[in-house]
Amino acid sequence: MALFDVTIEARSGNARALTFETAHGTVRTPMFMPVGTHATVKGITVDVLHELKSQVVLANTYHLYMRPGVEIIEEAGGVQKFMNYDGPMLTDSGGFQLFSLNHMMKTDNDGVNFKALDYDGSKHRWTPEINMDIQQRIGADIAMQLDQCIGYPAEKRDVAASTKLSWEWAERCLMAHTRPDQGLFGIEQGGMHMDLRLESAKRLLEAEERAKAAGMRGFAGFGIGGYSVGEDHKVMFETLGEATRALPEDRPRYLMGVGNPTTLVRAVREGVDMFDCVLPTRTGRMGTAFSSQGRMNLRNAKYAHDFTALDHECDCPVCRNYSRAYLRHLVKQNEMLGGMLLSEHNLYFLIHLMEKAREAVLADAYEEFYEAWMASAGANDY
RNA sequence: GGGCGUGUGCCCGAGUGGUUAAUGGGGACGGGCUGUAAACCCGUUGGCUCUGCCUACCUAGGUUCGAAUCCUAGCGCGCCCA
16 A cells, blocks of 8 residues: 555444554554654653554654754654654644744744744744755654644634635645655644634645645645634534544544543544544643543542552553552652653553544444443543 | 750741731642643642631740840750860
8 A cells, every 4th residue: 555545444423443554554543642742752661652552653843843953863864763663653843832832933924933932042934845844854754734723712813814824834835745755734723613614624625636736745634723722622522523524534634632531532423533632641740640530630648548550440551560559659759650650551541542442433333432431430520 | 064056837947026827948738731841830738606816936924015036034956165
């Protein structure tokens, strides 16, 4: 099979089970991607990533561009070689960083000027073309288009302008993207407005047509951006389903930045295939665990004498080997192992949850899977 | 035995006559974290019959309109001299 050829293995309602090829292996969906912003999933070794059956790992273009710099990553032979992860990787464009952090930036139609206030205050200019060049040199299997992510709430005309900019930049990214072993994902925007979502999806496909007519490749998949930016779940799901299904069926759909277990289960039901989120590693590092009973804060005194497994229904290495009392002790002592183990468990939890979702789709039993999850204690924290 | 110093809330430690249960750490307890500026951030932490009252800065007296802050004695601790 050619790279990024997609096979729809099964459908169950709107939920799908896909496979697609990358230069570093086959990706099976639905799936969750650990975030490794600085070319490391915080607290998690590559060996553990393999044990967890992690598929795609994210890295961040903006952060790697700032440090260690693109040259060093090229010198290493690409981001995979640099961090010694031989599985598929994806780089986020860094658009989210530029627009979510205070970078004193100035956006024009052609690109964006920004100051790297979180590094050294240095001035930079990115255009879609420059960003594509950087991502192709970093060399992950999947690159994300440079887009603009707008917060919530926002005036509709601002969302509309931002969404337009994103689809215009999507086309320029397509035109600038030539690396043969790397796929490019476009990103749908539109905030919480259904009409803007639909227009965004339509414009991305039109851009793709023009790119192909110009001899370029199309999108390997699509990000769904601009959700999970402050709105509550109810608001997101008012548009998410239709916004997802407005994207082509024959390409993976990636809901960006969402990691709440219940949101994943619900979004798969709407037709989403891929997720990434810092939530499992960040909350784990800070002492919170996902579990079949909902979120657990291991700092809580009630676990001090609890020598049972973290999650009684989980068979991950952490749950097999360590007690709640010990994990609480590590967290309370601020021992780095505590954050590492809870990160590992949380990643396993989401990866495994999506494996079960995939099995349910393959068995055409997603609705049952969904109902069972929503009725379970695991959905409590939603 | 003598001299000097010191004694603050669970712990360390600021305050050295005049809002205020009393700065700041730590600890404890709780909450948050969603395309990672996060091994981070935010609350609470004397008691009660809780829009107010009571008890509090080693103990007991005293000075003062007013003291954790000044004085006296005692007790504890530290250092030095015998």
